[in-house]
Amino acid sequence: MSHPRTIGIIAGSGIYPETFVRAARKESPGVKLVVVGFDNETRPDLAPQVDSFLSVRVGQLSKLIKFFVKEGVTEAVMMGQISPKNLFDLRPDLRILMLLARVKKRNAETLFGAIGEELSKDGITLLSAVTFLEEHLPSAGHVAGPVVKPRTLEDLQYGFEIAKTTSSLDIGQSVVIRHGTVLAVEAFEGTNKCIRRGGELGKKKDTVLVKVSKPNQDFRFDVPVVGPDTIRTCAEAGLCAIGIEAGKTLLLDKENVLKLCMEKKVSIHAL
Template sequence: MLALVAGRGGLPLALASALQRAGRPFHVYALEGFAPDLPDVTLFRVEALGRLLRDMRKAGISEVCFAGAMQRPPVDMAKLHPLSLSLVPRLMKVIGKGDDRLLREVIAIFEEAGLQVRGAHEVSPDLLAKGALGRQPTEAERTDAARGAEILSALGPLDLGQGCVVAGGLCLGVETLQGTDAMLGFVAETRGGLAKTAGVFVKRAKPGQDLRIDMPTIGPDTVTAAARAGLSGIAVQEGAVLVLDRDTLSRRAEEAGIAIWAQP
């Protein structure tokens, strides 16, 4: 059986729907305070991570898929469960070393417990970005997208975000811990007359990122936010970005005149 360790947003809902259509049994777990809008969710705390792993094995769980937005919760060491004595300190040691380092440690802990970690793209391959999702991009938009890919590649070793905005070759914003919506909101508020072209939002996996967890994702709300920021394109990495509610996303892109495409 598969455990869906779910957070907020549309991805857990999309995966649950895909699993139901496929007739695959699964159970949903969520950190307290970050539960998705799904039935029969088992809540847990980081302080009781060891107990969670034990209970998963007892329930016949053999695979785990992480999906959805979660923030780093406060940890009360006074509430540490005996089975978590060696686990939580491992997480605390890497919590300030960037998302990628922390998530790799989470994967290691679950795999050491005998649970196989599956990526959302393995659970539902249809979610992967490929081809054109909106109108075809112009040459200027492709040039800005290529510049954005260069910027994200250079920032990769610093373990920052998965996106940036480029207009006329100028970088108007870089995604950080606050996320995509915050970056696009910043661009909308501050771009003024900085660039002569509309610009492109570029979304890619970090170089060397383990795509089984925290895979880049776009959805209809991404298109709305990009339009508010005055952008004319969204370029995503083919095979490394998930697309939620593809039909609604494409419709909004067409209404806003935004090109959306996947590139290597």
């Protein structure tokens, strides 16, 4: 008798992990889903939707891997955000300390890459974080909200070039643009703060957000995401459009996003 797939989910905050759970159940009936969540990050209502759930502190890598091994996990995905304040409030166990000692450049890619290596030592393969989610990756063109005007589209295309450059330097993957001027570039503070800052500087008029993937992005642990929160934040900050990278940006809770975009008059266009 062949055993069903057992997939471990390392779940940060937001609706991304839940979206994955629903898609996995649909695409791979009988799959066993084992979740490790983080205190004060992961939504507690995720636990009843999966087969096993353990909450750990950020930094308890040994506990996470032991739980996966005990539950028979052979494949894992990483998804959802960990807020910067929790990353700095790391109370690391020995396994994380040894990992940190090996990593010279500390960015998302190197740290998560090193965690991937630790998982593989215990026979766990890290999968792409868009596994089962292909239908949530919009293709090029108009996606939601009002169709963008030509002037806005120019700003989105300009922002796309800028964001591709900043992301290749490991600075950030989002920029806020108005009339060909870069108002804000995302760095460590996260997309929402970047949006608010850019909106304020753009006087809430004709201002747009562009979000891209890094060149050579490793989709195992870092996928650009747009969900209802992004739309609300943009609307509050007075942004009128969001440019995303076609085929490489996850649209989460699509029905809600489409509704919010029409309601708040925020456009989404895939470039």
